[in-house]
Amino acid sequence: MVVKHKGPPGRGLGHLKISRDQIRDLALKEGLDFFDVIFESLNDEEMNMVAAHGGFPNRYPHWTFGMEYQRLKKSYEYGLHRIYEMVINNDPCYAYLLKSNNDVDQKMVMAHVYGHCDFFKNNIAFRETNRKMLDVMANHATRVRQFQDKFGVGVVEDFIDICKSIEDLIDPHGVFIDRQVKPNSSLMNPEEEEYQVVKKIPAKEYMNGYVNPKEVVLQKQKQLDAEREKQKQIKKRQHFPENPQKDVLLFLIEHAPLEDWQKEILCMVREEAYYFAPQAETKIMNEGWATYWHQKLMMRLLTGAEIVDFADHHAGTIAAGPGQINPYRLGWQLWKDIEDRWNKGMFGSEYEDCDDYEERKNWDKKLGLGKEKIFQVRQVCNDITFIDEFFTEEFCRENRYYTYEYNKDKGYYMIVDRDWRVTKRALLSRLTNFGHPFIFIEDGNFRNSGILLLKHRYEGIDLRQDYAQDTLVNLFKIWSRPVLLQTMIGGKELVLSFNGDKHIIFKA
Amino acid sequence: MESNILNIEQDYLRFRKIIRGHIKRDLKKYISNGELIGKKGKDFVSIPVPHIELPDFRFGRRSGQGVGQGEGEPGTPLSPGDVEGENGKAGNAPGHHILEVDIEKEELARILGEELELPRIKPKGKNKIEVEKDRYSGISTVGPDSLRRFKRTYKEALKRQISSGEYDSQNPKIVPIHKDKRYLSWKVKKRPESNAVVIYMMDVSGSMGDEQKNIVRIESYWIDLWIKFNYPGVVTRYIIHDAVAQEVDQETFFHTRESGGTVISSAYKLCDKIIDEEYSEALWNIYVFHFSDGDNWSGGDNNLCVQILKTNILPKVNLFGYGQVENTSGIGRFISELENNIVDVDNFVASNIKNKEAIYQSIKDFLGKGK
Numbered sequence: 001m002v003v004k005h006k007g008p009p010g011r012g013l014g015h016l017k018i019s020r021d022q023i024r025d026l027a028l029k030e031g032l033d034f035f036d037v038i039f040e041s042l043n044d045e046e047m048n049m050v051a052a053h054g055g056f057p058n059r060y061p062h063w064t065f066g067m068e069y070q071r072l073k074k075s076y077e078y079g080l081h082r083i084y085e086m087v088i089n090n091d092p093c094y095a096y097l098l099k100s101n102n103d104v105d106q107k108m109v110m111a112h113v114y115g116h117c118d119f120f121k122n123n124i125a126f127r128e129t130n131r132k133m134l135d136v137m138a139n140h141a142t143r144v145r146q147f148q149d150k151f152g153v154g155v156v157e158d159f160i161d162i163c164k165s166i167e168d169l170i171d172p173h174g175v176f177i178d179r180q181v182k183p184n185s186s187l188m189n190p191e192e193e194e195y196q197v198v199k200k201i202p203a204k205e206y207m208n209g210y211v212n213p214k215e216v217v218l219q220k221q222k223q224l225d226a227e228r229e230k231q232k233q234i235k236k237r238q239h240f241p242e243n244p245q246k247d248v249l250l251f252l253i254e255h256a257p258l259e260d261w262q263k264e265i266l267c268m269v270r271e272e273a274y275y276f277a278p279q280a281e282t283k284i285m286n287e288g289w290a291t292y293w294h295q296k297l298m299m300r301l302l303t304g305a306e307i308v309d310f311a312d313h314h315a316g317t318i319a320a321g322p323g324q325i326n327p328y329r330l331g332w333q334l335w336k337d338i339e340d341r342w343n344k345g346m347f348g349s350e351y352e353d354c355d356d357y358e359e360r361k362n363w364d365k366k367l368g369l370g371k372e373k374i375f376q377v378r379q380v381c382n383d384i385t386f387i388d389e390f391f392t393e394e395f396c397r398e399n400r401y402y403t404y405e406y407n408k409d410k411g412y413y414m415i416v417d418r419d420w421r422v423t424k425r426a427l428l429s430r431l432t433n434f435g436h437p438f439i440f441i442e443d444g445n446f447r448n449s450g451i452l453l454l455k456h457r458y459e460g461i462d463l464r465q466d467y468a469q470d471t472l473v474n475l476f477k478i479w480s481r482p483v484l485l486q487t488m489i490g491g492k493e494l495v496l497s498f499n500g501d502k503h504i505i506f507k508a
Numbered sequence: 509m510e511s512n513i514l515n516i517e518q519d520y521l522r523f524r525k526i527i528r529g530h531i532k533r534d535l536k537k538y539i540s541n542g543e544l545i546g547k548k549g550k551d552f553v554s555i556p557v558p559h560i561e562l563p564d565f566r567f568g569r570r571s572g573q574g575v576g577q578g579e580g581e582p583g584t585p586l587s588p589g590d591v592e593g594e595n596g597k598a599g600n601a602p603g604h605h606i607l608e609v610d611i612e613k614e615e616l617a618r619i620l621g622e623e624l625e626l627p628r629i630k631p632k633g634k635n636k637i638e639v640e641k642d643r644y645s646g647i648s649t650v651g652p653d654s655l656r657r658f659k660r661t662y663k664e665a666l667k668r669q670i671s672s673g674e675y676d677s678q679n680p681k682i683v684p685i686h687k688d689k690r691y692l693s694w695k696v697k698k699r700p701e702s703n704a705v706v707i708y709m710m711d712v713s714g715s716m717g718d719e720q721k722n723i724v725r726i727e728s729y730w731i732d733l734w735i736k737f738n739y740p741g742v743v744t745r746y747i748i749h750d751a752v753a754q755e756v757d758q759e760t761f762f763h764t765r766e767s768g769g770t771v772i773s774s775a776y777k778l779c780d781k782i783i784d785e786e787y788s789e790a791l792w793n794i795y796v797f798h799f800s801d802g803d804n805w806s807g808g809d810n811n812l813c814v815q816i817l818k819t820n821i822l823p824k825v826n827l828f829g830y831g832q833v834e835n836t837s838g839i840g841r842f843i844s845e846l847e848n849n850i851v852d853v854d855n856f857v858a859s860n861i862k863n864k865e866a867i868y869q870s871i872k873d874f875l876g877k878g879k
Contacts, residue, residue: 049516066519165562320577323586413586461567470563
C-alpha cells in the first residue's frame with residue numbers, strides 16, 4: 001500500500017491554550033500591561049489576505065488591497081516571506097497566528113504578541129488612537145459598499161483613488177497639540193492693533209497751527225488709515241488658514257466643495273491614516289520591544305528539546321542584511337543596550353565626561369535601573385527620539401552600523417562611512433515625517449480668488465515632479481479651483497500649478 | 509473568514525482588470541513591472557509582480573544613501589539585491605545572476621497580445637514538417653553499461669538458467685553472462701513540429717551605454733516571450749558586434765560593454781552564415797532582430813548591409829526587425845539608410861526607440877505584422 005506523505009494536520013489554538021496562559025502569566029509578572037488578547041489561527045491564504053488588508057479582516061473594497069494580496073501571495077509561494085503573526089491594535093487586541101507554525105514558533109509568536117500589545121497600550125504615540133478600530137474598519141467597508149450600490153462601483157473607486165493619493169497629508173502630531181489659538185492672543189484680534197496717529201512736529205501751542213497745518217495732518221491721517229485698512233485686508237486674505245496647516249485632508253473636508261458621500265469617504269481615509277501613523281512612527285521601538293520580550297519570556301519557558309528551534313527562528317527574526325535596517329534587530333539591540341547601560345549606571349555627566357576607553361568599557365555602578373528605564377522609554381519615546389537619545393557612538397561601533405551610498409562612477413552601492421554621527425543622521429532623516437515631504441496648506445484663498453496654495457517645506461531633496469503634478473490634478477478634482485504647490489526644483493523656488501486644463505510652472 | 513476572502517478576490521480581480529487595461533485606463537501610466545527577487549538554489553530569480561503606484565507628493569531621486577549593518581570598511585561594495593528598495597536592479601557588482609522565473613508567461617504573453625493588439629503569429633504551414641526525435645523507450649542487447657537494465661538482465665539470466673537446468677532452487681545463484689545483458693535503447697519517433705529561431709544582434713560599440721542596452725534587454729525579453737508563446741521550443745542565438753561580430757551566450761549578450769567602432773555588416777554576415785549552416789528556411793521560422801544606435805562606421809558599410817539584407821537575409825526570414833536606440837549624442841543615420849533602400853518588403857520593420865517609453869510602440873511595430 002502506498003502512503004502519501006501529508007503535512008501536519010491543521011489545528012487551531014487547541015493544546016496551545018496551556019502555553020498561552022503560561023506566557024500571559026509570565027508576561028504579567030514581568031510587568032507587561034496589555035489589553036486582553038484574542039488569538040486566532042489562520043492558514044497562509046487567510047494570513048496573506050489579512051496582511052494585504054493592513055492587518056484587518058475587513059476593509060472597504062479597493063483594488064490596492066488586491067494588488068498587495070497578489071504580491072504577498074507570490075512572495076509566499078516562492079518562499080520569500082512567511083508571516084508568522086499579526087496583531088491588531090484594538091481593545092481587545094486581536095492576534096492572528098499562522099496555522100502551519102510549529103509549536104515552538106507559536107509560543108514564541110504569542111510572547112511576541114504580548115510585547116506588541118503592551119507597547120500599543122502604553123506608548124504615548126497611541127494615546128489618541130481609537131481602540132475600536134476593528135469595528136470602525138468594518139463600518140467603513142459597509143458604508144463604501146452602500147455608496148457603491150448607490151453611485152456605482154467605478155465612481156466611488158475613482159474617488160478613493162484620489163483620496164489615497166493624498167492620504168499622507170495629515171498631521172499625526174497634531175492630535176497632541178492644541179492648535180486652537182487662545183482667545184486673548186493678539187493673533188485672534190488683528191484689528192486691535194494700535195491705532196496710528198500722525199506724528200506732529202513738536203511745537204509750542206501758539207505755533208502749532210503753522211508748524212503742523214491742519215490740512216496736512218488730516219491728509220496724512222487719511223493716508224495712514226488707508227494703509228492700515230489695506231494691511232488689514234492683506235492679512236485677512238493671507239490668514240486662511242490662519243497658520244500653515246499640515247492636516248491637508250482636514251482642510252479639504254472642511255472647505256472643499258464635495259458631495260456628502262465624498263466628504264464621508266475622505267473622512268474615512270483620513271481616520272484610517274491617523275490610525276496607522278503611530279505604528280509607522282514606532283516601528284523600530286515596537287518590533288524591538290516585542291522581540292526583546294519574546295526572547296526574555298521564551299528563555300524561561302523553553303524545554304531542552306525546543307531550544308534549537310527557538311534559536312533558529314529567533315536568529316531569523318533578527319538577521320541583519322548588509323544593505324538594510326532590520327527594525328526587529330535594531331530595536332532589540334537598542335533595548336538591550338539601554339537596559340545594560342542603566343543597570344551599570346553608564347549614563348549621566350560623570351559617564352559622559354569620562355574619556356578613558358578602558359574605564360568606560362568596564363563601567364559598572366551596579367545600579368540595576370535597567371528595567372525601570374526601558375519601561376519608561378517604551379512609554380515616552382517614538383522612533384525618532386529613541387534613536388536620537390540612545391544610538392550612541394559605542395552602540396554604533398559595537399553593532400557595526402554604517403552608511404552606504406550609491407557610487408555613480410563604479411555603478412554600485414558601497415559602504416561610505418562608519419562614523420556614528422553620519423549614520424545616526426542618515427537614520428533620522430529617513431524617519432523624519434515618515435520619509436515623506438512636508439506639505440502645508442499655505443493659503444486657501446490665494447489672491448483672493450479661491451486658489452489653493454500648498455507649500456513644500458524644502459529640506460534638501462526635490463520632489464518627484466511628474467508625481468507632484470499628477471497629485472495636483474487629484475487635488476484639483478477635490479478643490480475644483482486651481483491648485484498651486486510652491487517648492488524647490490533644481491535649486492530654484494518654483495510654483496507648480498494645475499488649473500483644470502493644463503500645468504503651468506512659474507517662479508515663486 | 510469566508511466572505512472576506514471573497515472580498516479580496518474581488519479586489520484582486522479588479523486589480524487584474526486594471527493591469528490588463530480593461531478598466532480605468534487612466535491608471536495605466538502608473539503601472540510598473542515590479543519584480544520580487546527570489547532565490548532558487550544558487551540563482552537569483554526575478555518574479556514579475558505588476559504594480560500600480562498612485563501619484564503622491566514624494567521625494568524624487570533619493571540621495572542614494574542608506575544605513576546598513578555588518579562588516580566591511582568604507583569602499584566595500586554591497587550587492588544590489590541587498591540594498592533596500594533596489595530590487596536587484598542590475599548593477600555590475602560581480603557574482604549575481606538574475607534569471608526570470610517562468611511564471612504565468614502564457615498569461616503575460618496573452619496580456620501582451622491584448623495590450624498591443626497583436627495578431628497571433630500563424631505558423632506558415634510548416635507545422636506539417638515531420639521531425640525525427642529519439643525516445644529512450646526500447647530495449648536492446650547491446651549498449652553502454654550505464655544504460656544496463658538490471659531487472660531485465662536478471663530475468664534473462666533466470667530464464668536461461670531455468671531452461672538449461674542450471675537453476676537450483678536450493679541454492680539460487682543467478683549469474684548473468686554476456687548475452688543476458690539488456691540495455692535501454694532509443695526508438696526513433698516521428699512527430700510534427702514547428703520550429704522557430706530568433707537571432708538577436710546587438711551593437712556593443714562604445715556609444716551603446718547601459719541605458720541603451722537596458723532598452724534592448726527589455727524589448728528582446730518581450731519579443732522572446734511573444735515568440736515563445738507562439739512557438740514552443742524556440743531557439744535563441746545571440747550576436748554582438750562592434751567592428752567585428754561574434755556569437756555569444758545570453759548572459760554575455762546583455763552584459764558586455766565593448767569599445768571601438770561599428771561595422772554592422774560584420775554582424776549581418778555572421779547572421780547569414782548561421783542561418784545558412786544551421787537553419788534551413790524550409791524547416792525553420794526565422795526571426796532576426798538587430799539593435800544598434802545607428803552610428804555605423806561608413807556609408808560604404810551601410811550599402812553593404814543593405815545589400816546583404818536584400819539578397820541574403822530577407823528572403824529567408826519571417827521577419828527582420830531593426831531597432832534603433834537613441835544614444836546621448838543624437839540619432840544615427842543607419843535607420844534612414846535602411847528605410848530608404850528597403851521598400852516594399854513586408855518582412856522588414858525598422859523602429860526607432862527613443863527611450864524606455866517607446867519600447868511599447870516598438871514591440872507593436874515589430875510584432876504587429878503577424879509574421
